[in-house]
Amino acid sequence: xxxxxxxxxxxxxxxxxxxxxxxxxxxxxxxxxxxxxxxxxxxxxxxxxxxxxxxxxxxxxxxxxxxxxxxxxxxxxxxxxxxxxxxxxxxxxxxxxxxxxxxxxxxxxxxxxxxxxxxxxxxxxxxxxxxxxxxxxxxxxxxxxxxxxxxxxxxxxxxxxxxxxxxxxxxxxxxxxxxxxxxxxxxxxxxxxxxxxxxxxxxxxxxxxxxxxxxxxxxxxxxxxxxxxxxxxxxxxxxxxxxxxxxxxxxxxxxxxxxxxxxxxxxxxxxxxxxxxxxxxxxxxxx
Amino acid sequence: xxxxxxxxxxxxxxxxxxxxxxxxxxxxxxxxxxxxxxxxxxxxxxxxxxxxxxxxxxxxxxxxxxxxxxxxxxxxxxxxxxxxxxxxxxxxxxxxxxxxxxxxxxxxxxxxxxxxxxxxxxxxxxxxxxxxxxxxxxxxxxxxxxxxxxxxxxxxxxxxxxxxxxxxxxxxxxxxxxxxxxxxxxxxxxxxxxxxxxxxxxxxxxxxxxxxxxxxxxxxxxxxxxxxxxxxxxxxxxxxxxxxxxxxxxxxxxxxxxxxxxxxxxxxxxxxxxxxxxxxxxxxxxx
Numbered sequence: 332x333x334x335x336x337x338x339x340x341x342x343x344x345x346x347x348x349x350x351x352x353x354x355x356x357x358x359x360x361x362x363x364x365x366x367x368x369x370x371x372x373x374x375x376x377x378x379x380x381x382x383x384x385x386x387x388x389x390x391x392x393x394x395x396x397x398x399x400x401x402x403x404x405x406x407x408x409x410x411x412x413x414x415x416x417x418x419x420x421x422x423x424x425x426x427x428x429x430x431x432x433x434x435x436x437x438x439x440x441x442x443x444x445x446x447x448x449x450x451x452x453x454x455x456x457x458x459x460x461x462x463x464x465x466x467x468x469x470x471x472x473x474x475x476x477x478x479x480x481x482x483x484x485x486x487x488x489x490x491x492x493x494x495x496x497x498x499x500x501x502x503x504x505x506x507x508x509x510x511x512x513x514x515x516x517x518x519x520x521x522x523x524x525x526x527x528x529x530x531x532x533x534x535x536x537x538x539x540x541x542x543x544x545x546x547x548x549x550x551x552x553x554x555x556x557x558x559x560x561x562x563x564x565x566x567x568x569x570x571x572x573x574x575x576x577x578x579x580x581x582x583x584x585x586x587x588x589x590x591x592x593x594x595x596x597x598x599x600x601x602x603x604x605x606x607x608x609x610x611x612x613x614x615x616x617x618x
Numbered sequence: 619x620x621x622x623x624x625x626x627x628x629x630x631x632x633x634x635x636x637x638x639x640x641x642x643x644x645x646x647x648x649x650x651x652x653x654x655x656x657x658x659x660x661x662x663x664x665x666x667x668x669x670x671x672x673x674x675x676x677x678x679x680x681x682x683x684x685x686x687x688x689x690x691x692x693x694x695x696x697x698x699x700x701x702x703x704x705x706x707x708x709x710x711x712x713x714x715x716x717x718x719x720x721x722x723x724x725x726x727x728x729x730x731x732x733x734x735x736x737x738x739x740x741x742x743x744x745x746x747x748x749x750x751x752x753x754x755x756x757x758x759x760x761x762x763x764x765x766x767x768x769x770x771x772x773x774x775x776x777x778x779x780x781x782x783x784x785x786x787x788x789x790x791x792x793x794x795x796x797x798x799x800x801x802x803x804x805x806x807x808x809x810x811x812x813x814x815x816x817x818x819x820x821x822x823x824x825x826x827x828x829x830x831x832x833x834x835x836x837x838x839x840x841x842x843x844x845x846x847x848x849x850x851x852x853x854x855x856x857x858x859x860x861x862x863x864x865x866x867x868x869x870x871x872x873x874x875x876x877x878x879x880x881x882x883x884x885x886x887x888x889x890x891x892x893x894x895x896x897x898x899x900x901x902x903x904x905x
Contacts, residue, residue: 335644336634336637336644336647336648336651337634339630339634339651339652339655340627340630340631340633340634340651343626343627343630343631343655344627344630344631346627347623347624347626347627350623357622357623360623361623361663364623364626364627364658365626365658365659368626368630368655368656368658368659369655369659371651371652371655372652372655372656372659376648
């Protein structure tokens, strides 16, 4: 996805918020804002937004001397989500359509996002998850793909959300006996899941956790560790969580299913959905 | 007032909003955002925010080929305010303390502002104006200054707000028989009042309207037309409306009374008031 003019002010706001979150003093935050502004002057609109977003977060880390500004939020939401897990699991197990229920849980988990300006209350969102009417929902195609899939690559997004991914992965394994590889970020970027968060959330019990090699807020096409690229190129299904992955992979001709909450006006507009919509969208190869 | 780190993302949002308001196509809006970003990289924190704000609006005008992007909003609120005038006037005339009521009206009119991110409903605000408890209110000092004042300079802010300024000026003239000079902006800047707006609002019936010479969203100290500077330096009272004038004149040692709604977190913090507060504050010479 290309960068849109609206992204620039959003990234400035993100830089401001991240500088505060990182505990940087005012003088360091001035440097953060000025360097972000300088990046914007040089940014090509053809480059997807997560490249700019990743660079902004590196500026924040450098000037705040804080290598992981969102660590508190990650820990907090790992814990919050784990507390919600038993109840959510019970709801999914007694649902008429367990796969459908688990997908809604996993997509709803995508609200735990400190990159976008979306305000969220995870308890309320999870409570309303099952009754939510998605805007784009290629469920039939996803279900059909699952029937023949032998290996699934799951691109993780945020810490805490990981717990809700676990619910979906467990459901898929129970219903389709298929192996899932769960790819997390290589280094801290926003509140994205790292290996430790995924293990804390129990993902190792239902999937093989690998690093994607990415330190951007998303997984750029054609880049990553050897192991990741092997999985990426051979997967029967790629489940791509979150806006960052959609922004980077929307042009890919792969068996991708994007699952996300459309939390920013630009992505919502790109998808043709109202802001806040639940989205399960098949990638370009599936059209 | 110095520029604070929070101002930068706010100016980017303002540039985005103004570009849309001016009807600029996406390609022109990209130029607007990138030039605004470039300005930010060069901006000294010691320079008050309205200098940056003014420069941003010049960029918007240049790339949108629209010399007056807020003209529709100005016309709209001139009309809306004029419709409210008779009712407001009646309320002031039957108030126990007419001066106090008129000041509250004039300050409330300051919500009609397309520079800040403040969302307003002028009908609701005017309805609640008389019961509003101001956060900073140097009323005693203002009243005392009025008793001996022979000439008052009134620095206008926004179109539409002008109508509510008229209510205050008429009240002051009735109660204190003092002459008032009403200074408006020289050229279009945001939705600030120009000569035509002031005349449309009937200000010529109760004051002498002059141009301040400024095309910034505020009146910079030591600058302006000869006529304006003469008035500025000899006035017994300067009534300074709005945040932009406060940001530019807060260090001045003049008989200034700032009247404004604190619509942005930075100004509210500078004044030590909650966001949205009504403020009547005496300038430094009065302390």
